[in-house]
Amino acid sequence: MHRSPLHQEFILHFGEMGSRWGINRTVGQIYALLFISEEPLNAEQIVDSLGVSRSNVSMGLKELQVWNLVRLRHRPGDRRDYFATPDDMWEIVRTLIKERKKREIDPTLSKLRELGMQDSTNEVDRYAQSQIGELRELIELLTSWHDDLNRLETRQIVQLLQAGSKLRALIKTTGNIVKLPKGRNAGGRFQETDS
Amino acid sequence: MHRSPLHQEFILHFGEMGSRWGINRTVGQIYALLFISEEPLNAEQIVDSLGVSRSNVSMGLKELQVWNLVRLRHRPGDRRDYFATPDDMWEIVRTLIKERKKREIDPTLSKLRELGMQDSTNEVDRYAQSQIGELRELIELLTSWHDDLNRLETRQIVQLLQAGSKLRALIKTTGNIVKLPKGRNAGGRFQETDS
DNA sequence: CTGTTATTTCAGAAATTACTGAAATAATAG
DNA sequence: CTATTATTTCAGTAATTTCTGAAATAACAG
Structure with missing residues (x-):
């Protein structure tokens, strides 16, 4: 399936960020793809768009479902599963x-x-x-x-x-309830250094 | 260096959680060790406590410094670096x-x-x-x-x-400023399913 | 049933990340 | 300067994670 340069760049970015977010590249890419697709997609369409194996997509979708980050959809008379991200x-x-x-x-x-x-x-x-x-x-x-x-x-x-901006205002309405931390190094045998 | 069962269990837990937190096991263990140690520790003491290589500790401490999660300390007449977690x-x-x-x-x-x-x-x-x-x-x-x-x-x-508990009160003081999301699937060719 | 299509599972391969030991560099005392 | 101790770097190895293709399972339609 052909994707515009905008789509591609967005998808690749989410793939790269995946590892920092605690998911793998494919999962990140699947999520990005669904996020910018107006219509729900089925697994085969995802395979075509991302160029990864069918089994990898299957596992990725499963993980996204565990994370509650995708919704399952169906078309009448079509028994394939379609996936979309939540609207809100x-x-x-x-x-x-x-x-x-x-x-x-x-x-x-x-x-x-x-x-x-x-x-x-x-x-x-x-x-x-x-x-x-x-x-x-x-x-x-x-x-x-x-x-x-x-x-x-x-x-x-x-x-x-x-x-x-109203945070500070709110704080003034509450008392000072909590004890502050005590601090270590009581004996003072250590010296502080830079950062 | 001998560690009590309490120390050990705490350190091992932080090591196991490390991968979920985007750091590796050793970095998690080093942080845990410093966190429950009353005095700052030097690299050699960390090696003894955790049973990992000196170079691994060196790299782990470097990463913790990049994250700004440890403070460097020194003892007079001792040129080794000591490390501690912030008090607050x-x-x-x-x-x-x-x-x-x-x-x-x-x-x-x-x-x-x-x-x-x-x-x-x-x-x-x-x-x-x-x-x-x-x-x-x-x-x-x-x-x-x-x-x-x-x-x-x-x-x-x-x-x-x-x-x-005062959150709700605060909200009442602010107006409804933002447009809410529009929702996808305008044509309605897809059916919602379970979760 | 039987055949067809959709999806999942899983063992092994590929890629990535973590760790070690040895060597290099840095810092300082004498 | 030289010797000693502290720390870092890094190439190679180990461990872990990700990905694939093939096979198994599931879900139908006819």
Whole structure:
């Protein structure tokens, strides 16, 4: 299938960025292709457009479905699967954040809670335990904020972002609730250097 | 160097998560080790603790410095380099977000702007251009919001997060400014399916 | 059923990324 | 300067990830 230079450049860019986003090149390219295609595409059309193997496309589409980043569509009288990206771009952003949290944050939060259970009468572990506890609290705060955001509609989120300039105002309405970090190197045997 | 079971489990977990976070196992382990160590460590101590090669540690520390995730320290009369993680955990979070934005968002924003310049009198590119433009606007909005956040102090950010329940209130103070997405599949030749 | 088309699975090949040991470079003390 | 210690570089190897082609499975239509 022939693609315009604009399409090609867009698709190749998403392919190259794929590795930085934790997906592989083909998955990035498939997503880009669906994103700029007005009509849903079937696997064979994707193969033709990208020049990769049918099996690779099959696996890529499966991964995109696991990520909840594509929607399945069908034409009457056509039993092939067609794929499209969601229409609401902010839904895509929310999905991306949610899925990344699931993969990158949640397992660590579980592990931190698990490690926090261990009662370390052990003196060596005292500092480690306090660091682990602080990190867990930090992630829990971010997580609950994320949950709050996820209860909002697309329209509300956009409004919130556009109210960026009002951030400072909001802060003045809340008290100073939290203790600030204590700082390490109490004995002072080390010297700070450049950055 | 002997490490307690707590230390070991924490370090191994960060190593395993490394690949999901876009760093390799060794870099993840080095960071974890520094994070739970009360005193700064030198390269040799890291080698002993992790059981990897000296050169691997050297490369890992270099990468952590590129990411701005470690600080260099020195002891008087000792010319070896010592390393520590920043004391303020929220500074770490901010750094992580900033650096990931630099790697994962900024190049794509540049590319989208570049592609948006192309005047596509071409009919095929009309839809692609509108998608690219919408995506660019979305990223620009997120980016400027991120810039706003970065101007805040740690204390203010924590307060903002803890004010999560006040989000809805804030939204009521802002008008409905933005047009909502239009939706694809105008002709309606495709049928929606499951998820 | 049987034949045809669509999709998935999977073992091995290809490509990429991570790691090591050895050698080079850098920094400093004497 | 020379010897010693600290750090980096890098070519080759190991480990991991991605991709392909072939075979298996699934989903129909007739």
